[in-house]
Amino acid sequence: MARITLDSIRKRYGETMAVDGVSLTVDDGEIVGVLGPSGCGKTTTLRTVAGFETPTAGTVAFDGREVTNVPPEDRNVGLVFQEYALFDNMTVRENVAFGLKMRGIEKTARDERADELLDLLDIGAMADRDPTTLSGGQQQRVGLARALAIEPNVLLLDEPMTGLDAKLKARLREEVGELLSDLDVTGLYVTHDQEEAMLMCDRIAVMKGGRIEQVGTPREIYESPATEFVSEFVALDAPDLPFVRW
Amino acid sequence: MGTPSGHPDGTFSGVRARIKAGVTIVESIVDPLTERDRERRRVVALCAPFAALLAIAGAYPLWEVFRISVSAEQYRSVGFSLQAYRTLTTDPYYRRVAFNSLWLAGGTTLASVGLAVPITHALEKYDLPGEDVFVTLVSFPISLPGIVAAFMILVLFGNNGVLTNLVAVLTGRESIELAIAVSAPGLFVAFCYSMIPRATLILRGTYAEIDHAAEEAAQSLGATPWQTFRHVTLPQIRPGIIGALILTFRTGLAIFGTLIVIQTVVVWTLQISRELATGYDIQVAGAMATVYFFFTFAFTALGLRYTSAEVGL
Incomplete structure (x- = not known):
């Protein structure tokens, strides 16, 4: 896993400044949540790290090596999408093994690795299934297994729990949180859900209008909000949250 | 003895049942009672102009063209020839x-x-x-x-x-x-x-x-x-x-x-x-x-x- 450094990232679309001078460091093995309302620039920031957006200004570096203009396929980044984005012309196993196939790894080895990850995520029995026949939670596990299969430098999660029902979300949050912690993954976790960010992330960057308002641990964000916006945005109904990662 | 459906009486009763079902559908279109009937009537109304066009400008000319092709004479559709x-x-x-x-x-x-x-x-x-x-x-x-x-x-x-x-x-x-x-x-x-x-x-x-x-x-x-x-x-x-x-x-x-x-x-x-x-x-x-x-x-x-x-x- 790698250390991610975003230095003064700006991204402009015509007259709109989507990301305005974002600087952020994610340490090796750390999960940083990017939290904010819709349109605050969090997904653009994530897409810039993935290589799908080239910043108007600023740099992105993995372990000190600048990757700002490196194409997405050469960044070794695992991406988990809100809408799963599974390949529905492939089985679950083929989905998970896809990245390894692109790296020229032979079929037996990649199937072994895929089965190992599917077992780890408790969906080993579904390896030969068509992913479209799985439930939302199961599909999201496949998406996570697929992203982890390539042993990425960095794992990017774009609102992965949105769309799941509350009960499943709670269970998945716990399981995925523990898994990411065990695997010592460096990750950027984009969400608009304050509770999810508090539970899943080591640190949180709260964004508003393309800028970072505050970066800190969930406790710092919750107990000492730097701005009125952060204070209002992270105000939760349940103050005694079980902050699982700290 | 044939099967009930194969028996002439069985065949007739099957045809009768189908005709009856057809008549019921037509009646339901003319005088709809349920939402399904009203839906059917709307479909018929929407498709009727095209159905008329298909019959007049499609099916009939095609049939005539076919008759010409098997006509035994050059300028009249008479007889049957596969020449x-x-x-x-x-x-x-x-x-x-x-x-x-x-x-x-x-x-x-x-x-x-x-x-x-x-x-x-x-x-x-x-x-x-x-x-x-x-x-x-x-x-x-x-x-x-x-x-x-x-x-x-x-x-x-x-x-x-x-x-x-x-x-x-x-x-x-x-x-x-x-x-x-x-x-x-x-x-x-x-x-x-x-x-x-x-x-x-x-x-x-x-x-x-x-x-x-x-x-x-x-x-x-x-x-x-x-x-x-x-x-x-x-x-x-x-x-x-x-x-x-x-x-x-x-x-x-x-x-x-x-x-x-x-x-x-x-x-x-x-x-x-x-x-x-x-x-x-x-x-x-x-x-x-x-x-x-x-x-x-x-x-x-x-x-x-x-x-x-x-x-x-």
């Missing part, structure tokens, strides 16, 4: 015309769809400068009569064509040696010019439904743009490609206007015209039209039956 069909199957000339139609339509279909895929990919996947102008240029030939398309090919590739003269100047050869407008390649280009926009139109609809997140997932997993296209995009656009192949092939078979100007390859439609205009062999023309209809219908029906193509009959 016209025997001529089509035994005369090598008509077999060659059929072969010409198939290779020209097939070849231009493959070329047109082959060119439409990258055009659509560029239009749908990237923000192109002047995209609207490009889209208009690509779709423009749909609204052009084939005869005008052929005229444009003459202007470009004829003896005095712009491109012919340009190549002549560049190579130092005579323009008359280079002109391809009135030749099979010229006809091929003219057909493609008319067919590419149709293929592009279907493919653009298919591209609009692509899961872009899946493509990005593939790229992030290390797939190059070509590998992403091959493993993720292509399976998603396959129904559109098959639909485009079916539609453009049908278009290729139906083109006539272009052939009036560029008559270098005699194909089915041109030959029908010749049978009517110069040969006065109305039975053969009727047989050719009937064969054309059933071939196109069967081809499309089979295409839809065995593929997941996105095109209607």
Whole structure:
């Protein structure tokens, strides 16, 4: 896993400044949540790290090596999408093994690795299934297994729990949180859900209008909000949250 | 003793039941009681004009054309003769015309769809400068009569064509040696010019439904743009490609206007015209039209039956 450094990232679309001078460091093995309302620039920031957006200004570096203009396929980044984005012309196993196939790894080895990850995520029995026949939670596990299969430098999660029902979300949050912690993954976790960010992330960057308002641990964000916006945005109904990662 | 359904009484009772069910449906349309009945009435009202058109302008003329094709006399639909069909199957000339139609339509279909895929990919996947102008240029030939398309090919590739003269100047050869407008390649280009926009139109609809997140997932997993296209995009656009192949092939078979100007390859439609205009062999023309209809219908029906193509009959 790698250390991610975003230095003064700006991204402009015509007259709109989507990301305005974002600087952020994610340490090796750390999960940083990017939290904010819709349109605050969090997904653009994530897409810039993935290589799908080239910043108007600023740099992105993995372990000190600048990757700002490196194409997405050469960044070794695992991406988990809100809408799963599974390949529905492939089985679950083929989905998970896809990245390894692109790296020229032979079929037996990649199937072994895929089965190992599917077992780890408790969906080993579904390896030969068509992913479209799985439930939302199961599909999201496949998406996570697929992203982890390539042993990425960095794992990017774009609102992965949105769309799941509350009960499943709670269970998945716990399981995925523990898994990411065990695997010592460096990750950027984009969400608009304050509770999810508090539970899943080591640190949180709260964004508003393309800028970072505050970066800190969930406790710092919750107990000492730097701005009125952060204070209002992270105000939760349940103050005694079980902050699982700290 | 037969089975109840096989027994004459059983058969009659089955027919009676079906008639009764039909009468009930008609009654429910005339005097609807449930929402399902009202829905049925709306469907009938919406489709009635087309059904009338289909009967008057489709089914009846087709039946008449078929009757002409099997008529025993030249100018009256009387008797029954398969002579016209025997001529089509035994005369090598008509077999060659059929072969010409198939290779020209097939070849231009493959070329047109082959060119439409990258055009659509560029239009749908990237923000192109002047995209609207490009889209208009690509779709423009749909609204052009084939005869005008052929005229444009003459202007470009004829003896005095712009491109012919340009190549002549560049190579130092005579323009008359280079002109391809009135030749099979010229006809091929003219057909493609008319067919590419149709293929592009279907493919653009298919591209609009692509899961872009899946493509990005593939790229992030290390797939190059070509590998992403091959493993993720292509399976998603396959129904559109098959639909485009079916539609453009049908278009290729139906083109006539272009052939009036560029008559270098005699194909089915041109030959029908010749049978009517110069040969006065109305039975053969009727047989050719009937064969054309059933071939196109069967081809499309089979295409839809065995593929997941996105095109209607």
